[in-house]
Amino acid sequence: MTQHPVRDERRPANEGRRAAARNRAALVAAAREIYAEDGLDAPLSAVARRAGVGQGVLYRHFPDRAAIATAVLEENVRQIEQAAASHGTDLAGTLGVLTWHQAESAAFVGILHAVGAAAGSVVPPYAAALSVRVERALRALLPQGHRLAAEEDDLMIAVAMVSGAVTGPTREQRTRRALAAWRLLGVEVGPVRPFEDRDG
Structure with a gap:
């Protein structure tokens, strides 16, 4: 053998x-x-x-596209929810986190703009679901009598308007335009940065 x-x-x-x-x-x-x-x-x-x-x-x-878009945008939405739930963070501070994500991600701007301007347009269900979470987080901090609380849709229309203004080749330009849009709407925004950096 x-x-x-x-x-x-x-x-x-x-x-x-x-x-x-x-x-x-x-x-x-x-x-x-x-x-x-x-x-x-x-x-x-x-x-x-x-x-x-x-x-x-x-x-x-x-x-499908919805599955990967949801996975990608989940982190954006989660940071806004965490900022809103964080002790000591007010509406202005949470809007600072929202604005950072608007300046950072064309995809995030896309869902906020599409949902806010949705009259007659078809919004994918995943985009609507993510946008509802953003609205819920912001609305929890909205003081009674705030200018964005006058009508039921005012909050997300304002977010969509700011999202529409977020253009430019650099993050700095996009941030500047977003802050100008909030200022023109008469809304105070806190420091523009991601939520994790707020304690650092």
Whole structure:
């Protein structure tokens, strides 16, 4: 009986779940960058390319545009909710967080603008759901008699108006335009920064 030498080579371990988690994180990070630059209409193939994965991997994690948009925009919305719920943060402070996200992400601006200007337009359900969460967080801080509380829709119409003004090639320009829009509406806005930096 002939014995063959045993090779001391080991097959690479199947990373399974770890690889899947890495791919999902890479896709969300890539989509966040692309959507921040180009908005939610950016091609999904560009997201897969930037993440370094094939489109099949993208669709395995996110079956449609709504799924990946929700994953990307969830962090924006969660920060606004956290700011609103934070002890000592008032409406102006929370609007500062909102304004930072408006200046940072074309995709976030897109959902706020679309929902605020929705008369007769079709708004995707995921965009409407995220916008409702933003409105709920802001409305909880709205003092009685505030100018944005005069009519039921005034708050989100104002947010949509500011979102429409957020244009420009740099974050600084977009922030300046957003603050000018809030000022023209007569609304005070606190420091423009993400929520995590507020205690730092």
